[in-house]
Amino acid sequence: MNKCKISGRPLNKIFDFGKQPLGNGFITKKNFINEYFFKMVVGFCNESKMFQLYFQPSPNKMFHKNYAFYSSTSKHMKIHFRNFFKTLIKHKALKSKDAFIVEIGSNDGIMLKNFASKNYKHLGIEPSANVAKIAKNNQINTRISFFNNETSNFILNNYGKANLIYAANVICHIPNIKNLFANIKKILKNEGIFVFEDPYLGDVIKKTSYDQIYDEHVYLFSIHSIKYLASLYNLELFDAKHQTTHGGSMRYYICHSGNYKPLKSIQKYLSHEKKLGLDNFKKLKKFKINIDKSKFELVALLKKLKKKGKIVAGYAATSKSTTILNLCNINSELISYISDTTKDKQNKYSPGMHIPIKNYDYFKNNYPDYAVLFAWNHQKEIFKKEKDFIKKGGKWIIFVPKVKIV
């Protein structure tokens, strides 16, 4: 249980979050009694340099026909994927006319719709049937399945090898990552590229954004850990680019070893990570002190506001907020409600702490004195559309990189 999923060596414990529910386990009152909890602990392996959960709930518990996250809820993310599509189609790996694209975890088709609209041969692999159906209804070729041995064989038998395998905010969700890399090796064309982006350990450590740790995020990657992992399968990390999305992410470019020249970015990031201590358990231990401090300051602020009789609400019932609320033991006495634009979450309760989830109109019609910005990663997009809240005297509470009122 506490062994590295890559090297098999014992993990060094970094933080124990105690009992946590599913990040996206929005729940009705009648199900409170059966709510699922697991013990959430994160650790680090000095050999593989992988930051990881000790234990992850079964994927079927998290990704199913009622998965609560729809990618297209963010306008900014639609633009992000559109822009990257434009860059990708210029890549050498996609030059051939019959280029074939596989996306792992394609959700509602936010990225693949760009390829589909230009008639690229494509296939999305998405286990959560409700989100996959939206993509299918938009003529995006999608297979409702986890990416695994069976799916990889299906791809080989029905489509052949891929020029591009793409994944955003997915690879860090897949516990058997060694098997994933073995399958990538199998289905990637000789000149093909595997490109994926996920929340970056460097940002999480620098900003104390510990809310990136929840059931679905079994790993937090770095250049060190991905380089190590790829090399086990005769694959090579040849480029990387930092992204501002989801609070700071890293995009990794992987090929069959030797097929693309490694770029300077790799060495640059490796030294950056050494300075940050991402390769070293001793330095990572400071993260624990920072989490404890952040927790203390947020709870103290909310208690102070309650004493003053202020109304505090949450803005966006993100999966990330589940970690914050449960670790800090924040319930509806401190945060009256959380507003969210996703229908499937509305009129339910937040996982574990059972704060009521209201629709967006409720927020517009019942402005609180303070709103805790749980979707801090979409701050720019949200601040732009919520100018009226500020005009009417509302204030934002943010907690990344520091707890403060803005």
Ligand code: DWN
């Ligand atoms: O990795 C993951 C990322 C990509 O998305 C998944 N494991 C789950 C999910 O994480 P999250 O829930 O923390 O994602 P977001 O994008 O930070 O938050 C999405 C939620 O925020 C949705 O329920 C919609 C809501 N939202 C809102 O109510 N108003 C979002 C925006 C932008 C808004 O303006």
Ligand code: SAH
């Ligand atoms: N790519 C989208 C979705 C990210 S949410 C975006 O960036 O917005 C994570 C997605 O990965 C979910 O839709 C989930 O159903 C999917 N997923 C989880 N495990 C998977 C697996 N083993 N294979 C393929 N997709 C998976």
